[in-house]
Amino acid sequence: MTSSAELHRRRGAAVARGVGSVISSYVDTASGGTIVDVEGREWIDFAAGIAVTSVGNSAPRVVEAVRAQVERFTHTCFMVAPYESYVAVCEQLNALTPGTFEKRSALFNSGAEAVENAVKVARHATGRQAVVVFEHAYHGRTNLTMALTAKNMPYKHRFGPFAGEIHRVPMSYPLRDGGLSGAEAATRALDLVDKQVGAENVAAVLIEPIQGEGGFVVPAAGFLPALRQWATAAGAVLVADEIQTGFCRTGDWFACDHEGVVPDLVTLAKGIAGGLPLAAVTGRAELMDAVHVGGLGGTYGGNPIACAAALASIETMRELDLSAAARRIGSVLTERLHAVAARDPRIAEVRGRGAMLAVELVRPGTLVPDPAAASAVSAACHAAGLLTLTCGTYGNVLRFLPPLVISDDELARGLDILDAAFG
Numbered sequence: 550m551t552s553s554a555e556l557h558r559r560r561g562a563a564v565a566r567g568v569g570s571v572i573s574s575y576v577d578t579a580s581g582g583t584i585v586d587v588e589g590r591e592w593i594d595f596a597a598g599i600a601v602t603s604v605g606n607s608a609p610r611v612v613e614a615v616r617a618q619v620e621r622f623t624h625t626c627f628m629v630a631p632y633e634s635y636v637a638v639c640e641q642l643n644a645l646t647p648g649t650f651e652k653r654s655a656l657f658n659s660g661a662e663a664v665e666n667a668v669k670v671a672r673h674a675t676g677r678q679a680v681v682v683f684e685h686a687y688h689g690r691t692n693l694t695m696a697l698t699a700k701n702m703p704y705k706h707r708f709g710p711f712a713g714e715i716h717r718v719p720m721s722y723p724l725r726d727g728g729l730s731g732a733e734a735a736t737r738a739l740d741l742v743d744k745q746v747g748a749e750n751v752a753a754v755l756i757e758p759i760q761g762e763g764g765f766v767v768p769a770a771g772f773l774p775a776l777r778q779w780a781t782a783a784g785a786v787l788v789a790d791e792i793q794t795g796f797c798r799t800g801d802w803f804a805c806d807h808e809g810v811v812p813d814l815v816t817l818a819k820g821i822a823g824g825l826p827l828a829a830v831t832g833r834a835e836l837m838d839a840v841h842v843g844g845l846g847g848t849y850g851g852n853p854i855a856c857a858a859a860l861a862s863i864e865t866m867r868e869l870d871l872s873a874a875a876r877r878i879g880s881v882l883t884e885r886l887h888a889v890a891a892r893d894p895r896i897a898e899v900r901g902r903g904a905m906l907a908v909e910l911v912r913p914g915t916l917v918p919d920p921a922a923a924s925a926v927s928a929a930c931h932a933a934g935l936l937t938l939t940c941g942t943y944g945n946v947l948r949f950l951p952p953l954v955i956s957d958d959e960l961a962r963g964l965d966i967l968d969a970a971f972g
Contacts, residue, residue: 683717
């Protein structure tokens with residue numbers, strides 16, 4: 550079998566340098582909570598393909614559904630010759646997402662594409678242009694979603710000019726907010742919108758209920774409900790970007806469920822289809838149906854193989870109660886992370902919810918970010934066979950996103966490696 554070193558040599562001659570990877574080993578197989586590279590080395594997976602393989606790699610129901618669909622047909626384009634699985638996925642999403650009102654869904658390929666289409670729907674339905682986003686936000690790598698994303702390097706650097714009418718306001722970031730409550734943080738942000746944008750000009754308020762790439766920032770209680778209240782009064786569309794938080798990851802089907810916040814539109818991707826590329830916008834029927842026929846779509850959006858995988862993934866989530874699994878994983882992770890934090894002054898905060906947890910590293914006794922420490926701990930994990938990711942505006946956050954089907958033994962071994970890496 551080809552070695553990782555040989556594959557890396559071939560990669561250098563074939564793959565664009567701008568495409569990065571966390572580790573230099575190349576994957577041969579993966580299942581449950583582990584990955585095996587081409588040399589037979591096993592890695593415990595605390596990344597899940599960035600929250601994608603929540604039901605595990607090669608989940609049995611997903612494999613069976615994909616195999617059956619490939620044998621029937623691989624593509625017709627739903628806009629040309631439609632098929633039942635697209636409709637069935639939309640039915641599931643309409644039923645699962647927050648809110649009891651009538652809903653509609655449209656399927657796409659990636660999270661960024663879902664966000665772009667949510668903005669299109671909001672602008673078309675309201676006749677307004679302005680979109681409000683937040684500090685530390687990440688929404689994608691296309692031109693519009695780079696404008697929506699806060700972090701310059703590596704996502705936006707020298708890729709402009711970007712789309713206009715994007716207005717960024719402060720996020721509720723409890724560690725760095727000086728004690729602001731959720732309501733106070735919301736007032737700080739929304740006062741800027743009222744004064745600098747004008748509520749009557751806002752098409753959409755777009756927010757991740759728990760920020761992902763920005764550092765797993767969990768807003769203070771009351772922040773999201775205050776945004777909901779303001780958007781309703783302003784006639785603006787509240788869009789919840791649940792791309793990383795959705796599908797049982799935080800211990801609920803969706804992170805908005807935690808405070809009972811009901812968005813008008815939800816963007817979905819990542820964990821939806823067991824690793825196959827699928828994304829969606831789901832929301833109020835009157836908003837989604839405001840767009841003219843032909844205004845939404847795409848050649849590959851809602852591909853039949855990805856739809857089959859999504860239906861099997863959702864069935865797996867229900868059958869295995871992966872929301873409960875996420876809460877259980879979160880309990881174990883939180884206990885161990887707090888134990889590490891108690892002896893390591895670099896850890897300023899343990900935060901997150903369910904199986905979406907992180908630690909923020911700083912210079913001891915300060916809130917000065919320490920990205921070098923985060924990189925060093927992550928590198929030590931990689932060297933010992935644990936796949937971890939860093940994130941955060943300052944690059945100083947270690948995030949943990951294990952598959953929701955990870956075994957107790959795999960979880961414990963991964964935490965032992967993490968504990969040793971901090972040492």
